[in-house]
Amino acid sequence: MKNGPLFFLGLFASLTFSFAGVVLFSNYQLGGLTPYYDDSEGKSFPERLPGVAARGQMVYRDLGCVACHTQQVRRPSFGNDQAQGWGERQSVARDYIHQSYPQLGAARIGQDLTNLAGRKPSALDAEDLMKLLYLGQGAMPAYSFLFQDVKVSGQVPKTALKLTGKSAPLPGHAVVPTERAQVLVAYLLSLNTAYDYPESRPVVKTAAKAEGAHK
Amino acid sequence: MSTDSNDSTAIDTHSRGPLLLLLGSGVLWLVISGVLALIASIQLHTPTFFADCAWLTFGRTQALRETAFVYGWLANAGLALGLWIAVRLGGEAMRAGNWVVVGALFWNLGVSLSLVGIAAGDASGHPYFQIPVYAQPLLLVAYGAIAVAGVLAWAGRRHETGFASQWYVFAALFLFPWLFSVAQVTLVWLPVRGVLQAVVAGWFAQGIYSLWLAPLALACAYYLLPKISGRVLPAYSFAVFGFWTLIVMGCWTGGRHLIGGPVPAWIASVAIAACSLMVFHYLVVFLNFRSAIGAKSTALYFTSFGLLAYLLAGLVEAVISLRGVALHAQFTFVEQAVQQLSLYGAVSMVFFGALYFAVPRLVGKNWASSSLVGGHASLVTVGVVLLVVALTAAGFAQSHAMFGATQPAKFADVASATRPWLLVATAAQVALLLGNLMLLVNFAQTVAALVPFRAAANSVSRPALKSVLS
Numbered sequence: 264m265k266n267g268p269l270f271f272l273g274l275f276a277s278l279t280f281s282f283a284g285v286v287l288f289s290n291y292q293l294g295g296l297t298p299y300y301d302d303s304e305g306k307s308f309p310e311r312l313p314g315v316a317a318r319g320q321m322v323y324r325d326l327g328c329v330a331c332h333t334q335q336v337r338r339p340s341f342g343n344d345q346a347q348g349w350g351e352r353q354s355v356a357r358d359y360i361h362q363s364y365p366q367l368g369a370a371r372i373g374q375d376l377t378n379l380a381g382r383k384p385s386a387l388d389a390e391d392l393m394k395l396l397y398l399g400q401g402a403m404p405a406y407s408f409l410f411q412d413v414k415v416s417g418q419v420p421k422t423a424l425k426l427t428g429k430s431a432p433l434p435g436h437a438v439v440p441t442e443r444a445q446v447l448v449a450y451l452l453s454l455n456t457a458y459d460y461p462e463s464r465p466v467v468k469t470a471a472k473a474e475g476a477h478k
Numbered sequence: 479m480s481t482d483s484n485d486s487t488a489i490d491t492h493s494r495g496p497l498l499l500l501l502g503s504g505v506l507w508l509v510i511s512g513v514l515a516l517i518a519s520i521q522l523h524t525p526t527f528f529a530d531c532a533w534l535t536f537g538r539t540q541a542l543r544e545t546a547f548v549y550g551w552l553a554n555a556g557l558a559l560g561l562w563i564a565v566r567l568g569g570e571a572m573r574a575g576n577w578v579v580v581g582a583l584f585w586n587l588g589v590s591l592s593l594v595g596i597a598a599g600d601a602s603g604h605p606y607f608q609i610p611v612y613a614q615p616l617l618l619v620a621y622g623a624i625a626v627a628g629v630l631a632w633a634g635r636r637h638e639t640g641f642a643s644q645w646y647v648f649a650a651l652f653l654f655p656w657l658f659s660v661a662q663v664t665l666v667w668l669p670v671r672g673v674l675q676a677v678v679a680g681w682f683a684q685g686i687y688s689l690w691l692a693p694l695a696l697a698c699a700y701y702l703l704p705k706i707s708g709r710v711l712p713a714y715s716f717a718v719f720g721f722w723t724l725i726v727m728g729c730w731t732g733g734r735h736l737i738g739g740p741v742p743a744w745i746a747s748v749a750i751a752a753c754s755l756m757v758f759h760y761l762v763v764f765l766n767f768r769s770a771i772g773a774k775s776t777a778l779y780f781t782s783f784g785l786l787a788y789l790l791a792g793l794v795e796a797v798i799s800l801r802g803v804a805l806h807a808q809f810t811f812v813e814q815a816v817q818q819l820s821l822y823g824a825v826s827m828v829f830f831g832a833l834y835f836a837v838p839r840l841v842g843k844n845w846a847s848s849s850l851v852g853g854h855a856s857l858v859t860v861g862v863v864l865l866v867v868a869l870t871a872a873g874f875a876q877s878h879a880m881f882g883a884t885q886p887a888k889f890a891d892v893a894s895a896t897r898p899w900l901l902v903a904t905a906a907q908v909a910l911l912l913g914n915l916m917l918l919v920n921f922a923q924t925v926a927a928l929v930p931f932r933a934a935a936n937s938v939s940r941p942a943l944k945s946v947l948s
Binding site: 278285286290293294327338343346353355358359362363371374402404406 | 674740887
C-alpha cells in the first residue's frame with residue numbers, strides 16, 4: 264500500500280461498486296415502476312392518497328410513529344403476519360410508489376399498520392382511533408397534545424370525543440382533536456393495500472418446486 | 479491501571495488544542511445522549527413518561543439519542559483520535575489545526591441544530607441519518623474543514639510505508655463525505671421513489687458503521703495494541719486482506735434489514751452472502767489481536783473489550799442475517815441489541831481505550847483521578863453487558879410472544895413479556911450514564927490543568943494558520 268493514489272482509487276472504486284450495485288441497480292429495476300391499470304375496475308392501483316391523508320402522513324412521520332410500527336407485511340409463507348391479521352398478501356414495491364416518505368419501519372413494538380383500515384372482521388373507525396390516540400393503550404402512549412380541552416357553552420362541538428368515566432372532561436368542557444389529530448386519523452383510515460397485483464400473489468407451492476428443479 | 483505519559487511528544491502538545499476540543503465535545507455529547515437514551519429506555523416500559531411532551535415522543539427520543547451518539551460522541555471522538563494517529567504516524571506536527579478548531583465548532587453547532595430540529599419534528603426518518611435537511615450541508619462543510627488536517631497529514635507524511643492504522647484512518651476520513659453527500663442527494667435533494675429510499679438508507683447506515691466508525695475504531699486498535707504491548711502483531715501481513723474485505727464488502731451487508739421486505743429478493747440475498755464473506759475480515763482481526771486480549775492497562779482493557787464485542791457483533795450479524803433466523807429476529811429488540819453491541823460495545827469501547835491513552839499525552843499530565851478511571855471502566859463494562867443481554871432477552875421474549883399460541887398475538891402480552899428485560903435495560907442505561915459522567919468530570923479536571931498555558935498554545939497556532947493561508 265505504498266502507492267497513495269492507487270490506494271485512494273481503490274477506496275473510491277470499492278464504495279462506487281457497492282453504490283452501483285445496491286443503489287443504482289435497484290433504482291434501474293424499480294425506479295420506473297408504474298401504477299397497475301385494472302381493466303375490470305377501470306382505474307389504476309395503488310391509488311394516490313387523498314390530500315388530507317397525505318398531510319396525515321407528515322404528522323405520522325414527524326411524531327416518529329415508525330419507531331414502533333412497521334408498514335410492511337411479509338409473505339404468508341415467511342413469518343406469521345397473515346395469522347396476525349396484518350394482511351393477506353405480502354407488501355410489494357408497487358404499494359409505495361406514490362409515497363414521498365414510505366414508513367417501512369424496522370421495529371414492531373406495536374402492530375403492523377399496512378392494512379389498519381382493512382382489518383377483519385372489523386376495522387377501527389375514526390372515533391376508535393381518536394380515543395386510542397387520546398387515551399393510549401397498553402404500551403402505546405397517549406398523544407394528548409394532539410387534542411384540546413375547550414370550554415363549551417351550549418352545543419358540544421361535533422368533533423368532540425365521546426369520553427366516559429375517568430377520562431371524561433370536566434362538566435362544561437369538551438375534548439376536541441386538533442387539526443393534526445384529524446389529518447393523522449384520516450391517514451390511518453387510508454391505510455389499506457387490499458388490491459392484489461400480479462407480483463403480490465403468493466407463489467403456489469408446485470410452481471416453487473418447478474422453479475427449484477429448474478435451478 | 480497505569481496511564482503513564484512518558485512518551486508525550488512535541489507533536490502531541492502542538493496538536494492538543496484542536497484535538498482536546500473535539501474529544502471534550504465528544505464526551506459532552508456522550509453524556510447528553512446518555513440522558514436521552516435513558517428517557518427513551520424508560521418510555522419503552524412506562525409509556526406515560528414524557529407522553530404529554532410533543533418534543534419527546536418515543537420516536538423522537540430514539541432519533542435524538544442515536545444522533546447525539548453517532549454524530550455527537552462517535553464522530554467527535556473518532557475524528558480526534560483518527561487525526562491524532564494520522565499526525566503521529568506521519569511524523570510531522572499537525573498542520574491546519576485552526577481549521578480543525580473552526581470545523582469542530584461548526585460541526586457541534588450542526589449537531590445541536592440537528593437535535594433541536596429532531597425534537598421539533600424535522601427528522602429525516604432514516605436510521606443514522608436523522609439529521610434535518612437544513613443541518614446537513616453545515617455538517618458536511620464542517621467535516622471538510624476538520625479533514626483538512628488529515629489531508630495535510632497524509633501529504634506531509636515522512637514514511638512512505640503505510641501502517642494498518644493509517645489505511646483505516648484515511649479510508650474513514652475519505653469515505654465519510656462520499657457516503658454522506660450521496661445519501662443527501664438520493665434521500666433529500668432528489669429523493670428516490672418509494673421503497674428505494676429504504677434501500678439507500680440501508681446502504682448508507684451500513685456504510686456509516688462499516689466504512690466510517692469501524693475503520694476509525696480499528697485504526698485505534700491497530701495503533702494502540704502493538705504500541706502498548708511492545709510486540710509486533712501476529713499475522714500482520716494478513717491485515718491488508720482484512721482491510722480490503724471490510725472496505726469492499728462492508729456496504730453490501732446493509733440489505734439484511736430488508737429480508738422479506740417489499741424489495742427485490744436479491745438485495746437480501748446479496749447482503750446475506752456479504753455477511754458471510756465478512757467473517758473473513760473478522761477472522762483477520764481476531765488473528766491480529768488474539769495475543770492482546772486480556773492485558774492489564776486501562777487502554778488495553780477497553781480496546782480488547784471493544785475488539786471482542788466487534789468480533790461478536792460480526793458473527794451475530796452473520797447468523798441473524800440467515801433467513802430462518804432473521805424471520806424471528808427481525809423487527810424485535812434483538813436488532814437494537816446488535817446495534818448497541820456494535821456502537822457501544824465495539825466502537826465506543828475502543829474509543830474509550832484510545833482516549834485514555836491519548837489524553838495524558840496531549841495534556842502532558844496523567845489523568846486527574848485514577849479512581850474515576852476505574853469507576854468509569856467498571857460501570858461502562860457492566861452497563862454495556864447488561865444492556866446487550868437485556869435487549870437480546872427482550873427480543874427473544876417479544877419474538878416468542880408474537881409467534882406464540884394465541885393468534886393474533888395481543889400486544890399487551892408482548893409488552894408484559896418484555897417489560898422485565900426493558901427494566902434491566904433501563905438500569906444498564908443508568909450505569910452507562912453514571913460511568914460517562916465520571917469520564918466527563920475526570921476529563922474536565924485533567925484538561926483544567928492546562929488553563930494557565932492557554933496563551934502559549936495560541937502563539938503556537940498562529941504561524942500554523944499563516945502557513946495554511948499563504
